[in-house]
Amino acid sequence: MHDHQSNFSGDEKVRPCGLLRLFLVMIYDGVILVGLLLIGAALASPFDSGNQRALQDPVFSLYLLAIWFAYLAACWRRSNMTLGMRAWGVRLDSAGGRPDWAQCLVRFGVSLVSAACAGIGFAWLLVDHRKRTWHDIASRTQLVRSS
Secondary structure: OOOOOOOOOOOOOOOOOOOHHHHHHHHHHHHHHHHHHHHHHHHHHHHHHOOOOOOOOOOHHHHHHHHHHHHHHHHHHHHOOHHHHHOOOEEEEEEOOOOHHHHHHHHHHHHHHHHOOOOOOHHHHOOOOOOOOOOHHHOOOEEEEOO
C-alpha cells in the first residue's frame, strides 16, 4: 500500500480527502448543524430560566454539543458519511468498516481541539505523509474520497 493512502480499507485506489474538500464538507454540514441546533434550542426553550445561552450556561452548552455529536456519530455509524460528506464524495474510512462509538467520540473531541488550536489539527494533513488530521490519527479513522 502506498504511504499517502489509507491503511484501513485495503483498497489501493483509496485517496485521502484534501483540505479544500474537507472545508467544503464542513461548510455543508455546518448549515445542517445550524438548523439542528436551532431546533434543539427551540425544544429546550420551555426549560429556559432566563440565562440559557451557549457558552454561558454549561448545561445548555453541553446539550448543544450533544446534538452536534449525535448528528455526526449517527451518520458515521450508519453509513460512514454525513450529508455533507455524501455531497462532496467523501466517506469515513475505519479498520472495522464503520467506526465504533468510541472512535466517533474521540474523532469529535479531537476535532474540537484541532479547531481550537487555530485549525492546526486540520492543516496537519498538509504535512502528514498519509494526509491525516489530528482527529484522524487519534481515532484511527480517515476521511477518504469516495468518488
